[in-house]
Amino acid sequence: MTNQQDILSSVIQSVKLDDANDTLIILDQTLLPNEKVFLELKEMEDVWDAIYYLRVRGAPAIGIAAGYGVYLGTKQSQAATYDELYADFLKVKEYLASSRPTAVNLFWALDRMDARFKKEAGKSVAEVKAALHEESELIRSEDEQICKNIGEYALSLLKPGMGLLTHCNAGTIATAKYGTALAPMYLGQERGYDFKVFADETRPLLQGARLTAWELKEAGVDVTLICDNMASIVMKEGKIQAVLVGCDRVAENGDTANKIGTSGVAILAKHYGIPFYVCAPLSTVDLNTKTGDDIHIELRPSEEITTKFYAKPQAPEGVQTYNPCFDVTDHNMITAIITENGIAYAPFEESLPKMFKNNK
Ligand SMILES: CSC[C@@H](O)[C@@H](O)C(=O)COP(=O)(O)O
Numbered sequence: 401m402t403n404q405q406d407i408l409s410s411v412i413q414s415v416k417l418d419d420a421n422d423t424l425i426i427l428d429q430t431l432l433p434n435e436k437v438f439l440e441l442k443e444m445e446d447v448w449d450a451i452y453y454l455r456v457r458g459a460p461a462i463g464i465a466a467g468y469g470v471y472l473g474t475k476q477s478q479a480a481t482y483d484e485l486y487a488d489f490l491k492v493k494e495y496l497a498s499s500r501p502t503a504v505n506l507f508w509a510l511d512r513m514d515a516r517f518k519k520e521a522g523k524s525v526a527e528v529k530a531a532l533h534e535e536s537e538l539i540r541s542e543d544e545q546i547c548k549n550i551g552e553y554a555l556s557l558l559k560p561g562m563g564l565l566t567h568c569n570a571g572t573i574a575t576a577k578y579g580t581a582l583a584p585m586y587l588g589q590e591r592g593y594d595f596k597v598f599a600d601e602t603r604p605l606l607q608g609a610r611l612t613a614w615e616l617k618e619a620g621v622d623v624t625l626i627c628d629n630m631a632s633i634v635m636k637e638g639k640i641q642a643v644l645v646g647c648d649r650v651a652e653n654g655d656t657a658n659k660i661g662t663s664g665v666a667i668l669a670k671h672y673g674i675p676f677y678v679c680a681p682l683s684t685v686d687l688n689t690k691t692g693d694d695i696h697i698e699l700r701p702s703e704e705i706t707t708k709f710y711a712k713p714q715a716p717e718g719v720q721t722y723n724p725c726f727d728v729t730d731h732n733m734i735t736a737i738i739t740e741n742g743i744a745y746a747p748f749e750e751s752l753p754k755m756f757k758n759n760k
Pocket of ligand 1: 454457458459460503567568569570571574575579580581607645646647648658659660725
């Protein structure tokens with residue numbers, strides 16, 4: 401326990417509201433690590449674009465952006481009564497819900513804003529707008545403590561000096577702060593755990609290379625970037641003692657959707673006898689989705705595979721592509737699901753609902 405300090409105290413906030421100007425400020429994650437550009441979003445269309453084009457990404461950050469987006473969109477309504485405002489609110493909600501299908505945090509945040517709207521029944525238009533503002537801010541601020549709790553629970557499963565593998569980016573910029581899968585790495589760094597982190601580059605959009613390697617390196621964490629197809633060799637060579645990943649939706653039986661390639665990593669981990677941990681805020685656990693078969697997997701444009709991030713195309717023009725953005729890791733591959741309220745083990749259909757019961 402050396403170096404007790406908040407290494408993220410000066411971290412960039414990737415999604416925040418500029419209260420004075422009612423503007424959503426997001427760090428454009430598509431430009432990292434080369435440029436740190438902040439975008440100022442005022443219109444709900446800008447928020448939709450930012451989510452769809454992955455300028456803001458990662459399940460919790462998408463939820464936070466959606467909460468702010470629904471507030472900003474509704475605020476512009478000229479409605480004179482509560483009912484008229486609700487009609488406008490529902491249009492904004494439906495519109496933002498169409499931006500990305502897999503991360504359940506998007507829908508969770510929109511439903512939470514809806515519940516708050518209904519709680520304000522009978523109030524004036526101005527009061528309801530103020531309540532939406534407050535709720536969107538709560539979604540962001542609560543996420544910080546949620547991620548820290550996940551980090552503490554995850555850290556309790558790890559030992560100093562371990563080699564850790566992660567896929568995609570479940571880090572501080574994918575959340576309000578700390579991240580989910582990266583939270584124990586930051587807390588471990590503060591406490592002298594000396595983890596050796598291996599980051600899969602995460603094709604096709606390189607969230608591991610551009611974002612995870614970048615943010616861990618900035619924080620001084622020992623991080624080594626590998627190509628996705630190198631995960632097997634680093635496991636075989638004994639460099640990895642645990643795999644930690646984030647998630648976009650966890651079904652009731654524990655099946656977990658996360659960035660494409662995650663299920664392959666889980667299968668490899670099982671083969672080599674390495675624990676595979678999913679770090680999941682309860683906003684990502686969807687008990688209404690029974691199994692992974694019920695999860696809608698987003699398909700994305702082919703240029704993400706063929707041309708994006710390359711100076712020249714790296715595939716023949718017009719070649720057919722298949723670009724599923726996420727895959728589902730079977731619950732049998734998962735050692736534990738780490739939430740802010742505790743660690744869930746199989747059978748997940750029994751342990752996951754109990755995590756919600758711990759909610760105050
Ligand atoms: C804490 S973020 C968890 C997940 O959202 C993350 O691992 C992931 O798959 C993100 O995918 P992306 O397409 O970049 O939004």
